[in-house]
Amino acid sequence: MSQKRPTLKEIAAIAKVTPTTVSLALRDHPRISEATRQRVREVAAQLGYRRDANLAHLMRHLRIPAHRKEYPVLALVSDLDRRMDADPHPNSTWKGFSGRAEALGYSPQEFPIKLDGLSAPRLQSILEARGIGGVIFAALRSPEFVKGMDLSRFACAAIGNALRDPMLHRATSDKFSNTVLLCEHLWASGYRRIGLVIPKSQEIRVEDTFLGGYLTFHFRHQHGEWGSPIAYEGEWNQARILDWVK
Incomplete structure (x- = not known):
């Protein structure tokens, strides 16, 4: 003893x-x-x-x-064209992430792999050299990037639906319910021809939850004044959208 x-x-x-x-x-x-x-x-x-x-x-x-204290860094990895705090929608994600990280005693830092030209091995070497053990993946339009890293060396999680392999713990919005709620608000405001236009790649990534919410709203109201939703491929086609609106 x-x-x-x-x-x-x-x-x-x-x-x-x-x-x-x-x-x-x-x-x-x-x-x-x-x-x-x-x-x-x-x-x-x-x-x-x-x-x-x-x-x-x-x-x-x-x-x-x-x-003078240096707090442990919590990394946020993204591949947007600009930093998250410079874009309205990602900025809300950044504010939530950084606010929660600081409340838990961490120093939040974004690693924009596209802007900084970081490969997966290079990012991993930077994180390891700086002793960063916590990594959050957010706004990844190229989820294949993650497969070039050895995630067993980090505590990892994801924001959003883009990263499907490997499957990590994630935080994401309820896109189905949000779409139903948005349509309900538009309906209550007097709009009767409510449409849905969305990139096909994004709808696939979120497993048709926007489309599901949109169709559920119309099923509940059982009215005929609505157009078939458009899930477009490639670049935004303004002429096609205007024709659809008419």
């Missing part, structure tokens, strides 16, 4: 100094004379005192003034 770990107070009582002096002496603080440091070390050795490296690291962190 292991013996009880001696406390600083017990060492102080035998060495006839204060616990604060013991703490400083065991850290070789220059405020304490060499003779006192030696006496404290001898008493600590006699009692079988062993320094707790994890506790020492924590105490060093707590002693640093708040304005």
Whole structure:
């Protein structure tokens, strides 16, 4: 059975100094004379005192003034054409992510792989070199990128539906219910010809949840004044959309 770990107070009582002096002496603080440091070390050795490296690291962190502390980084990986805080919709994602990260004691940082020209191996080497263990994938239009990383080395999660393989824990909006709710608001505002236009690639990525919400709304109201939804491929075709609206 292991013996009880001696406390600083017990060492102080035998060495006839204060616990604060013991703490400083065991850290070789220059405020304490060499003779006192030696006496404290001898008493600590006699009692079988062993320094707790994890506790020492924590105490060093707590002693640093708040304005000088470096908090562990939580990475947000995206492949947008611009940074998330520069785009209205992704900006709301960034605000939610960064606010929650800071509340939990992390420093949020975005890694825009497209803007910075980062390959999967290069991103992984940067994260490992900086000791970043938490990674959130968001707004990934090229989910194949992730397959070039060894995710077993990180704690990972995703925002949105783009990343399907590997399947990670994710946070995403309820697109089905949101679409129904949007149509209900439009209906209550007096609109009767409510249409849906969406990129086909996006609808596939979200497993037809926008379309499902749209059709569910029309099924509930059982009215005929609605157009067939358009899921377009390729570039936005304004002429086709205007013709559909007419």
